[in-house]
Amino acid sequence: MSDTPTTEQLTAWVTRFAELVREHRDELTALDSAIGDADHGSNMDRGMTAVVAAVTEAPPADPAALLKKTGATLVSKVGGASGPLYGTLFLRMAGAVEEGFAPALRAGFEGVLARGKAEPGDKTMVDALGPACDVLDAGGSLAEAAQAAADGRDATVPLVARKGRASYLGERSAGHADPGATSTAYLLQAAAETLS
Amino acid sequence: MKKLINDPADVVADALRGMAAAHPRLRVDHENRVVFRGDAPVQGKVGLVSGGGAGHEPMHGGFVGPGMLDAACAGEVFTSPVPYQMVAATQGVDGGAGVLHIVKNYTGDVMNFEMAAELVAAESGTEVVTVVVDDDVAVQDSLYTAGRRGVGTTVLLEKIVGAAAAEGRPLAAVADLARRIDDSGRSMGMALTSCTVPAAGKPTFDLPEGEMEIGIGIHGEPGRRRVPIAPAREVAAMLVEPILADHAFTDGVICFVNGLGGTPLIELYVVYAEVAAILEESGIGIARSLVGPYMTSLEMAGCSVTLLQADDELLRLWDAPVDTPGLRWGA
Numbered sequence: 343m344s345d346t347p348t349t350e351q352l353t354a355w356v357t358r359f360a361e362l363v364r365e366h367r368d369e370l371t372a373l374d375s376a377i378g379d380a381d382h383g384s385n386m387d388r389g390m391t392a393v394v395a396a397v398t399e400a401p402p403a404d405p406a407a408l409l410k411k412t413g414a415t416l417v418s419k420v421g422g423a424s425g426p427l428y429g430t431l432f433l434r435m436a437g438a439v440e441e442g443f444a445p446a447l448r449a450g451f452e453g454v455l456a457r458g459k460a461e462p463g464d465k466t467m468v469d470a471l472g473p474a475c476d477v478l479d480a481g482g483s484l485a486e487a488a489q490a491a492a493d494g495r496d497a498t499v500p501l502v503a504r505k506g507r508a509s510y511l512g513e514r515s516a517g518h519a520d521p522g523a524t525s526t527a528y529l530l531q532a533a534a535e536t537l538s
Numbered sequence: 539m540k541k542l543i544n545d546p547a548d549v550v551a552d553a554l555r556g557m558a559a560a561h562p563r564l565r566v567d568h569e570n571r572v573v574f575r576g577d578a579p580v581q582g583k584v585g586l587v588s589g590g591g592a593g594h595e596p597m598h599g600g601f602v603g604p605g606m607l608d609a610a611c612a613g614e615v616f617t618s619p620v621p622y623q624m625v626a627a628t629q630g631v632d633g634g635a636g637v638l639h640i641v642k643n644y645t646g647d648v649m650n651f652e653m654a655a656e657l658v659a660a661e662s663g664t665e666v667v668t669v670v671v672d673d674d675v676a677v678q679d680s681l682y683t684a685g686r687r688g689v690g691t692t693v694l695l696e697k698i699v700g701a702a703a704a705e706g707r708p709l710a711a712v713a714d715l716a717r718r719i720d721d722s723g724r725s726m727g728m729a730l731t732s733c734t735v736p737a738a739g740k741p742t743f744d745l746p747e748g749e750m751e752i753g754i755g756i757h758g759e760p761g762r763r764r765v766p767i768a769p770a771r772e773v774a775a776m777l778v779e780p781i782l783a784d785h786a787f788t789d790g791v792i793c794f795v796n797g798l799g800g801t802p803l804i805e806l807y808v809v810y811a812e813v814a815a816i817l818e819e820s821g822i823g824i825a826r827s828l829v830g831p832y833m834t835s836l837e838m839a840g841c842s843v844t845l846l847q848a849d850d851e852l853l854r855l856w857d858a859p860v861d862t863p864g865l866r867w868g869a
Contacts, residue, residue: 379757380738381617417653421617426649457649506645509683510759 347443351537352408353397358532360390366528373521377508382424382521389420389428409436409446423458423506424522427467430457443537444478451475458505465501465508465515467522470494474530484534491530495523539739546736550592550612557599561863564602570626571612571619573599578608578631584703584712585609585631588640588696589624590647591616593735594756596864597693597833603862604869606700607640615735615836616757618646624654628664636665636709638716640696642688643672644757667709669716671695673723673844675784676753676762687755690796690844691723693832694856697865701858719846724785726777727842729754730767731800733835752776756798756835756842770805774812777843782820787847790825792856793817794844799834801841806830809841817845826856832864 347355363370363386371383393415402408413432417425434453435446451471460466473490482490496519503515543549550571557573558566565574572589579585588598589611598610608631613619628637637658641651648670655666671688699716707715729751732741742758745751750773753761768776781787795810797803810829817824825848833842848856859868 379616379742385617418620418622421613421620421650422646423618423649425620426646426653429653457652458645504683506684507757507759510677510687510755512678512683514760 345442346440347405347537349402349405349408352405352439353401354536355532356390356397356408356412357394358536359529360394362528362532363387363390363525366524370521370525373519373524376518377503377511377515378521379422379507381422382525385420385422385424386428386525389416389425392419405439406436409433409439424525427454427458427522430454431471443484443533444475447471447478448475460505463501464504465498465520465523466503466505467520467526469498469501469520470523470526470530474526484530484538488527488530488534491527495519495527498523539734539736541734541736543736546739549736550614553592553595554599554612557863564599564863567626567630570623572609572623572627572630573602573612574609574627574630575603575607579633580608580631581633582635583608583633583706584635584709585628585633585637586640586696586700586703586712587611587624587627587631587637588692589613589619589627589651590642590644591618591757593733593836594833598696600864601693601696601700601862603860605704605858605860606696606862606865615737618644618650621650621654621657624651625657625661628654628658628666629662632662632664636667638699638703638709638712639666639668640692640699640716641668641670642692643670643685644687645684665709667713669713669720671720673720673725674755675724675726675780676755687759689727689756690725690794690833690842691720691846693796694723694792694794694828694844694846695719697860698852698855700860701855704858719852722785722847723844724781725842725844726752726780727754727756727796727798727840728752728761728773728777729758729798729835729838729840731837731839732758733799733838735836750840753780754838754840756833758835758838770808771812771815774809774816774843777841778813778816778845781843781845785845785847787822787845789821789823790848790853791817791822792826792828792846792848792852793824794828794832794846796828796833796842796844797831798838798840798842799831800837800839801831803830806841809843813843825853
């Protein structure tokens, strides 16, 4: 998708992401309790609920303002590592959204890499977000990008975590999908459903 | 869950109201959940800001006052505070000499403090330097983990660096001292029981009767191994030996036996006696000691041992007056 999304489309995207997070809150928390501190579902639900409230109460004027509002709200409401990581993703997207969705997502991804210092294969959200960006950059559709993110999430199952609290578990972190990669797969699913 | 609380959602806010009521010389910003020393900002002095998830009291809010921290941000229980809290704390303690952020090495804390420093840089001329404390020898320090966790050395660092800032040292010197202390301090902890985060309502992990976790983190992160409970002298050895294996300590250390919240002082002294005996056998004299619950993990039963290699300068700063709810002498 190379067109610049409209404010309405992006609002629909974050709203759908909030719904998916709400629907899968217990799944995200269960994944996080296996290898982390059992708060990813509730933290992301709290953050995305606040995002939807914020953009509904005072609808932002343009795509950049919508993304900035989303990022700032996540930073202030989520806490832990997910707040800065998802917050940075949306804040960096705001700076590049005029060029289109794919360049914006790439900019957001680079922000996540810089903030979290994770590399592909560390068992983090990078493993879902990176493949999705690659598909979009190669001219693929949002549906294909969402599939790449879901495949990336599935590929985190056998990995040993090298970042975040899960890394303290060492070998014991293998055998579970990464919660951050899982929520990122829902982010791309929401994009495919609302921006295509 | 049996706890002395009102609503689990209000625990942190209610505790901050209690701190404000009990310690009128502190100023509590309830909206941003920041504890300030009452006279902040102190003109010409480097401001010291720390913070982290709640549940470790007296750390960090209880270490705010003359001779130690200027401000501390409280997150939800065991959850990092968010950048806007740290920005409010930083701006509130800037007396013109810059601000030091003291951050324990947890992924969330490090990222949120990093964003706060970027926001401060973008919004004001305040100079911020960050020091990350990572002293937990239970964690392998490698590219394959988030690095060592920040534990007991944090308390000793905040005291000593607080004294250095009170002497009027510049920001670069205060930060160098903080890094030197982090390099010379090592800790290792153990748990006899789990703890219950109020919002979760059930124990963070399951630790069967008769077992203990060696190398536990202060949020219940897994340790090195789970073993049958043993006499205090064996537990002390399990904690001290990895510390001595990790760093070449010599005569003259600060020895800190910390309670995790659910262990009484009498047991901490039992442990201290064993730790002191091991150090004596190893030819490591104890120059100063600290025994008590200073960095807790809610009601977890257990303890941690921290050794900090001291010298005359560090000991003089350690002995300098401090006047906070959690640590107070000479004042």
